[in-house]
Amino acid sequence: MKKYINKIFLLGSLLFLGTSCDSEAELTTLKAVSFPSEITVSSTKLVLTEDTADDQVLLVSWPEVTFPIEAPVTYAIQFDLIGDTSGANAWSKAKRVEAGADVLSKTFIGRDLNKIAVDLGLLPNVEGKLVVRVEATMDRKVYSNPITLTITPYEKSVVFGEIYMPGSYQGWGIETAAALTAIQKGVYQGYMTVDVGAGPGFKLNTARNWAQFYGAGETNNDLKNMSDTDFTLPGAGSYQIKVNLNTLKWSQTPYAWGIIGTATSGGWDKSTIMSYDHQKKSWKITADLVPGALKFRLNDAWTINYGPANPGTNTVNLDNGGAYTIGEAGKYEVTFTINEVDPASTGYPATATCTIVKK
Missing domain, CATH: 2.60.40 (Immunoglobulin-like)
Structure with missing residues (x-):
């Protein structure tokens, strides 16, 4: 009888261990997650212009993605060139735009979509192709199938003329500020003398008012729209000032x-x-x-x-x-x-x- 009891105990132990292993396997295996259907776009062919820069030009919509865990799902949109979406570095150069948690669409205005297209290498006024896909994130990332867009971006025009340089050297009066003249598209040049005892700070204004101006960005030579931080010159002396609104950079050279x-x-x-x-x-x-x-x-x-x-x-x-x-x-x-x-x-x-x- 003892012999049979030992066999039953051993069999029960094996069954318990087998059941435990099966349970653990089920708990540690991620269930497959995918987009239940295709994403959609409001248009697959877009011709962007400065006149529609502030208009809504593209709506990307997608279905809700269900993960096995109950928590908010964060969505983002990725744009890339077709040639950069395969191979070991696929989508590594993509432009990614956050959409938010549990949202199912994202609208793009012309200005933002144009910047994405140009930054990815599409030529202004030339028809080119991008692909767009949606990323869903919770405990992992999953992606929709991409859609191909045909986009013609535009080149932002910079009006020839003058920009203005109010600063400590003249009491910050925009009406009497030095003018920098356009020497090529988006590039301005002018001259400045800072007297001994005068402060070195200045701003750069697009008109003789304060409706729009640039101040210092990450560095003294970076232009940042409506920044409260003043640009600064090295000190007293005369300088040639160059401002490039295409690159949002400026430079100074001692000059007299x-x-x-x-x-x-x-x-x-x-x-x-x-x-x-x-x-x-x-x-x-x-x-x-x-x-x-x-x-x-x-x-x-x-x-x-x-x-x-x-x-x-x-x-x-x-x-x-x-x-x-x-x-x-x-x-x-x-x-x-x-x-x-x-x-x-x-x-x-x-x-x-x-x-x-x-x-």
Whole structure:
């Protein structure tokens, strides 16, 4: 009898262990989760324009995805190029947009969809293709089948003209702020003198008002729309300022015209630096001069200099060896005006103008 009891106990133990293993296997196996049906889009062909930048242009909708755990499901939309959706790095370059928890649709305005398309490499005004899919997340991520979109993005136009630079140097008055002139599409250039004791801060405004302006972003040289943080210049001195609204970057370079010659305090060895009058767009200085020669050069070097071909006129010529003659010692106001549209690409103009007036 004891022999049979032992056999029954052993059999029961094996059955218990087998049942336990089966239970554990069932608990640790993830149930398959998938989208119950296809996602839909309001249109598969879109031609985007600046005129419809703020309009709703695309609605992506999807069915509810059921996970075995009862909790909110978070959804997101992914866009990518067709060629980047296969292989080991599939969808790794996708643009992902959060939709939210337990929502079943997402609307895109033209401006946002255009940025996605351009960022992924579609060319402006050229028809291209993207794929879109929906991601559902809870204890894991599952994805819908993708839909192909045909999209023609647009290139954001930047109006030629001027932008403005209010700052500490002139008391923050937008009406009298320095203007930076467009030298190419979206790129602006201007000049600034910060006097000793003046603050280095400034903003960049798209018009002579405060409706829209840029301040510093992640760094001093990054433009951020409506940022309260001021841009700053290194300190007192004169600068050439360049602003690129295409890349949202700006830069400054030390830059100043000066007078040189035996009539000046520096002789032929050191320029006497002029200041930039941003309202008259002219360089000027009031200085004590002695009888002798006077001409103009940039950044205290002979690389770029102007002298008069005819000293009887107010016109000075690029790289001309001539000079004006100061006949009598005294205090003089000297101005120098040059049309520097874009010296980096077009060079310096052949002529500039000046005035030399004894006070």
